Amino acid sequence: MRISGLASGLDIDSMVKQLMTAERVPLDKLNQQKQLAEWKREGYREVSTKLVGFNEKLTSYSFSSAIDSKKATITGATGVLTAKATGAATDSVLNVTVNNLASASNVIYKGAAGATKMSDLGVGSESVKIGSAEIKFEAGDTIDSFVSKxxxxxxxxxxxxxNSTTGSLSxxxxxxxxxxxxxEGSLFESSASFTKSSEKVGQDAEVVINGLTTKQSSNTFTVNGVEIxxxxxTPTGQSTQIEVxxxxDTMVNTIKSFVEAYNDTLSQLNKKTGEERYRKYLPLTTEQKADMKDSEIELWEGKAKSGMLKSDSIVDKTISDMRTALASDVVMxxxxxxxxxxxxITTGNYSEKGKxxxxxxKLRExxxxxxxxxxxxxxQTDNADKTNYTSNDGIFNRVKKINSGSLQSLADxxxxxxxxxxxxxxxxxxSQIGEQLSDYEKRIEALQDRLARVENQYYKQFTAMEMAMNKYNSTASSLTSML
Known part of the structure; x- marks a missing residue:
């Protein structure tokens, strides 16, 4: 039981708090060291996620596909057709004249106007064959359900x-x-109430390609790897030219995408390793935060977190390796x-740090x-060494190998x-930092237990003093009353 200043008139709680402030200095330092380690680990995670994202982009680049890609350019009667070069297309020129388009076959039957049920067409329950499908219906089925089938x-x-108004089925x-x-079926062959009114057989498209007349059953077909x-x-006297x-453009866009991703990654890494470190701004303690405004805490911690990875060996090595890899020759x-x-593709001036x-x-040429x-x-890929890039590795594979090595170092x-x-x-x-943080937590827990014992000891001492003074006051009061 704690007795706080009843006999002495002292503010015991305040005095113990002041005494414990000095005792807590080692604990505050440990918490600050733990916080700095956590901030550094978070900085490493930012670098790691950036490198993983870059590697994902590198994997998505299929430069061999870009090199093999073709495009079809249409001139002349451009509205007559569209063309797309597939992977099988080769550099070529196709002169195309379209004499007629392919059309579909159509047949129309007429029945009783206003008919709604199959029985209105004079048929009972049966089945018909359309194409290779067998369609069954009952006399009481609606015509709409038959059409839906x-x-x-x-x-x-x-x-x-x-069309129920005219009783026509198309x-x-x-x-x-x-x-x-x-x-096939009596509905189409022998129904007196349902007769064929017209039939039109479709036709093939007639197309002249480089002087050769061809028939195509569809208006979309492929010639020499070009989907037309x-x-x-085609208007009289004109033709359409397709140049493959x-x-x-695809190759240029692939390379531009790589350069953009590389510059972005390099910029982030340069920012991390070159960020100013303000060593006077240590992480704030709980007591310090209690005496500050939120805006003040934010500004302070912004300084305290700055430069966690300044001149970091892993980040610096990653930057150096990437710049060296891109500057070196690739051996065919x-x-x-x-x-x-x-x-x-060249680097900027020294201050731009490898951009x-x-x-x-020049790239297009x-x-x-x-x-x-x-x-x-x-x-190009050198599969002989899966870990380190060689002079036989192309740019994409060099950067991927460098990033993979850095990611392993960051994980460790x-x-x-x-x-x-x-x-x-x-x-x-x-991990190294993970073990370091675990050690901090154990030391902090042990120190907190010790501080709790110290605080209790202070209160015991003040309580003993209060009890002694209380006994003295009681004795003095008794003596006084006897005079």
Missing amino acids: INKSTDAGVTAVY LTSKKTGSESINL SLNGT SQDI PNGEKINLAQFG LYIDET ALESNPEKATALFG KAGTSKVSSDLTTAFLPQ
Whole structure:
């Protein structure tokens, strides 16, 4: 039981608090060291997620596909067709004249106007065959339900439309071409109330390609790896030219995307390792925060968190390795050496710390004249060494290997994930900082127990003093009363 100043008139709680403030200095230092370690670990996680995100982009780049990609350019009667170069297309020119489009077969039957049930058409329960589909119905079924069955059937291969006002049923093939619609069953053959009023067999498209007349059952077909879709017939005296060539735009966009991602990653890493460290701004204690405004706490902690990774060895090595890798030659299988500068990609001045710039005109010229070299420069892979890049690795693979090595170092140091780009991903339990934080927690817990004992001891001492003074006062009071 604590007795607070009843006999002495002293503010015991205040005195103990002041005494404990001095005792808590070692605990405050431990908490500050723990907080600094946590902030540093968070800084490592920011770097780690950035590198993982960069590696994900590098994996998504298919430079060999970009090199192989083709584009189809249409001139002349451009409204007649559209064209798309597939992966099988080669550099070529197609002169196309469309004489007629492919059309679909159609047949129309007329029945009783206003009919709503199959029985109104003079038929009973039966089944009919449309295409390869067997459609069953009852005399009491509605005509709409019969039409719905036809349209739901993929094997029927037709689109059915019914007009109840005229009693007409239209069946149109889903495919174009000269093949007629196959219809079997008494409904289509012997019903007096339901008769065929017209039938039109579809036709094939007639197209002249580089002087050769061809028939196509569909208005969309492929020639020499070029997918052509017909939209109309060619005006007299005109033609459409399709030129298939290297899709330089795709390659340029791939390279520009890489340079943008590289510059962004490098900028973030340079910012982390070059950020100013304010060592006088230590993490605030709970008591210090209690005496400050929120805005003051925010400003203080902004300074205290700054520079957690200043001149960090892992981050600095990552930056250095990437810059060296991009500046070095790539050796092609034939022994020829190529580099980024040959493709119009150079670094800025010294103050920009490795930022890349693209001369797009020079890049396009180099890609047009040396697509194979571009494939080697960016996409070449040396599988002999899975960990370290070699002179035979292309730019993409070099950066991926460097990033993977850095991610392993970060995981060992801070327990960061090597595969996640999510900033909320939990830290791995085993790491240097993780063990350091665990040690801080044990020391803090032990120190808190000791401080609790010290505080209790102070109160015991003051309580003993109060009890002694209380006894003295009682004795003095008794003596006084005897006089």
